[in-house]
Amino acid sequence: xxxxxxxxxxxxxxxxxxxxxxxxxxxxxxxxxxxxxxxxxxxxxxxxxxxxxxxxxxxxxxxxxxxxxxxxxxxxxxxxxxxxxxxxxxxxxxxxxxxxxxxxxxxxxxxxxxxxxxxxxxxxxxxxxxxxxxxxxxxxxxxxxxxxxxxxxxxxxxxxxxxxxxxxxxxxxxxxxxxxxxxxxxxxxxxxxxxxxxxxxxxxxxxxxxxxxxxxxxxxxxxxxxxxxxxxxxxxxxxxxxxxxxxxxxxxxxxxxxxxxxxxxxxxxxxxxxxxxxxxxxxxxxxxxxxxxxxxxxxxxxxxxxxxxxxxxxxxxxxxxxxx
Amino acid sequence: xxxxxxxxxxxxxxxxxxxxxxxxxxxxxxxxxxxxxxxxxxxxxxxxxxxxxxxxxxxxxxxxxxxxxxxxxxxxxxxxxxxxxxxxxxxxxxxxxxxxxxxxxxxxxxxxxxxxxxxxxxxxxxxxxxxxxxxxxxxxxxxxxxxxxxxxxxxxxxxxxxxxxxxxxxxxxxxxxxxxxxxxxxxxxxxxxxxxxxxxxxxxxxxxxxxxxxxxxxxxxxxxxxxxxxxxxxxxxxxxxxxxxxxxxxxxxxxxxxxxxxxxxxxxxxxxxxxxxxxxxxxxxxxxxxxxxxxxxxxxxxxxxxxxxxxxxxxxxxxxxxxxxx
Numbered sequence: 001x002x003x004x005x006x007x008x009x010x011x012x013x014x015x016x017x018x019x020x021x022x023x024x025x026x027x028x029x030x031x032x033x034x035x036x037x038x039x040x041x042x043x044x045x046x047x048x049x050x051x052x053x054x055x056x057x058x059x060x061x062x063x064x065x066x067x068x069x070x071x072x073x074x075x076x077x078x079x080x081x082x083x084x085x086x087x088x089x090x091x092x093x094x095x096x097x098x099x100x101x102x103x104x105x106x107x108x109x110x111x112x113x114x115x116x117x118x119x120x121x122x123x124x125x126x127x128x129x130x131x132x133x134x135x136x137x138x139x140x141x142x143x144x145x146x147x148x149x150x151x152x153x154x155x156x157x158x159x160x161x162x163x164x165x166x167x168x169x170x171x172x173x174x175x176x177x178x179x180x181x182x183x184x185x186x187x188x189x190x191x192x193x194x195x196x197x198x199x200x201x202x203x204x205x206x207x208x209x210x211x212x213x214x215x216x217x218x219x220x221x222x223x224x225x226x227x228x229x230x231x232x233x234x235x236x237x238x239x240x241x242x243x244x245x246x247x248x249x250x251x252x253x254x255x256x257x258x259x260x261x262x263x264x265x266x267x268x269x270x271x272x273x274x275x276x277x278x279x280x281x282x283x284x285x286x287x288x289x290x291x292x293x294x295x296x297x298x299x300x301x302x303x304x305x306x307x308x309x310x311x312x313x314x315x316x317x318x319x320x321x322x323x324x
Numbered sequence: 325x326x327x328x329x330x331x332x333x334x335x336x337x338x339x340x341x342x343x344x345x346x347x348x349x350x351x352x353x354x355x356x357x358x359x360x361x362x363x364x365x366x367x368x369x370x371x372x373x374x375x376x377x378x379x380x381x382x383x384x385x386x387x388x389x390x391x392x393x394x395x396x397x398x399x400x401x402x403x404x405x406x407x408x409x410x411x412x413x414x415x416x417x418x419x420x421x422x423x424x425x426x427x428x429x430x431x432x433x434x435x436x437x438x439x440x441x442x443x444x445x446x447x448x449x450x451x452x453x454x455x456x457x458x459x460x461x462x463x464x465x466x467x468x469x470x471x472x473x474x475x476x477x478x479x480x481x482x483x484x485x486x487x488x489x490x491x492x493x494x495x496x497x498x499x500x501x502x503x504x505x506x507x508x509x510x511x512x513x514x515x516x517x518x519x520x521x522x523x524x525x526x527x528x529x530x531x532x533x534x535x536x537x538x539x540x541x542x543x544x545x546x547x548x549x550x551x552x553x554x555x556x557x558x559x560x561x562x563x564x565x566x567x568x569x570x571x572x573x574x575x576x577x578x579x580x581x582x583x584x585x586x587x588x589x590x591x592x593x594x595x596x597x598x599x600x601x602x603x604x605x606x607x608x609x610x611x612x613x614x615x616x617x618x619x620x621x622x623x624x625x626x627x628x629x630x631x632x633x634x635x636x637x638x639x640x641x642x643x644x645x646x647x648x649x650x
Contacts, residue, residue, distance in 0.1 A: 220592035260542030
């Protein structure tokens, strides 16, 4: 059985300018120990999907309109708040892009590190502090006994992200959701953090959902990737299949616009136009207006995610019909 | 290559650190740029890479004389910018324009596109008010924006379009050199491709020289003719873009190149990654000798003694005393 199953999730934001359909019918499943990458550009709904699972959507204006997120038999979106609280932050943890804004600048990191253990009643203060020190060492912070008493500003960006990871993993979660955890970091520090996540995942056997806009990061870390566009999943496949044989025109266009995959100096492929306004009704495929392979029929029928081969699904009508 | 249009000779930009309330004492110096020598030819694209805090943005601002030089000289077509008076500097600056990273911050939200683009034209007397509309329309077309959006405000545009406005503003005075400081870092991949294509086209069509600053090596390699790698205020490796990035010689460049995740699972799984220990050191109190030695896998005792000069090696210049020894 899957560790997490998300079914037809819809999260809308009700703003003065209309209803913004940030996530509009997303379904996926994640096995224990699996690493899933969610890729997409800004506004594609990748973060909102995970915030919905974690109950972090500001309400109002946001509202989860429908759907279920079943974690080990419990629907996080439909169960009693106390049940969800017992899972979130304990069995599912999350790390964010900017460690400076996610850590409380007024509290020593020791207080922040032990908070999850105390809240979930997993340890007393003394035991919690001991485990916090161990965790800091596990994420590669030397001299943990001394540095546990530091404030967040006394750490560098990469070290803060390590503190965040230690905080997230201190309850030994079964699922870690990482929302662009390396985007704000320099490449050499990014390499350190990715190595760390890889190592800890192996040691603890946890599943990871890795949200990023960087296809390069995905390729070395994830078992499976799903590509999002305009609040929906347009393609999902094993990492290898997605990079070797991408099927959906959007995934292909994304790949063609990455400089490192193209001959030096050649003109890069660009996707014309802009992502659609999600507060307006979209007829048919949301990508049709920008798609090089679009035909008139694309704007009439809603494409559904359909398997093209085992474990590889995509949502393009023309691919499904065997025309591409 | 023809004679250089821009030359930097041993440029240094230091910032004093002061402490105290009434009588501020100088307690130290941040050597943000510490002895950079390079030249830029007409029509050439020079990529400048390095991690945050390595001094690449300070160097850009120093070239434009937005920051005073502590030492060395910046020569534009042979004229030393540091020795110019204010009037002459204003004239010379027409040749030297900048595009910034964040188009949300670099455009005035209260000015329409027209006002933004007409301002440099009117300030420098390129045209009068009557002709401004025509000039602005031309500029907008050049960067791929429809002139009918002239009276719109920056918030009505997407990030990519805003960066186009910022580029149009830099082009207004028909400069010879554009310095672009991380112009695509804040943009999504598909938009990034559009801006890269636009910059490449402008360089080709207008014979511009471009200093392209970025931390993304694959982007830099794509657009640049030559690449300079900076570490703690100095250039550690400079040469042909393809050879520097495909066969890096300096240990720092090697680590930097190997740290980029490749969008190819096969390569990603098999390749050897050099993960550097620690963070870039503080420029307030840089390590002795070669500033890279505490993180360098090949460092020996002699590396702590003196900073190595740039020397020719493998068709480029490298600042490492142990080149060839590893």
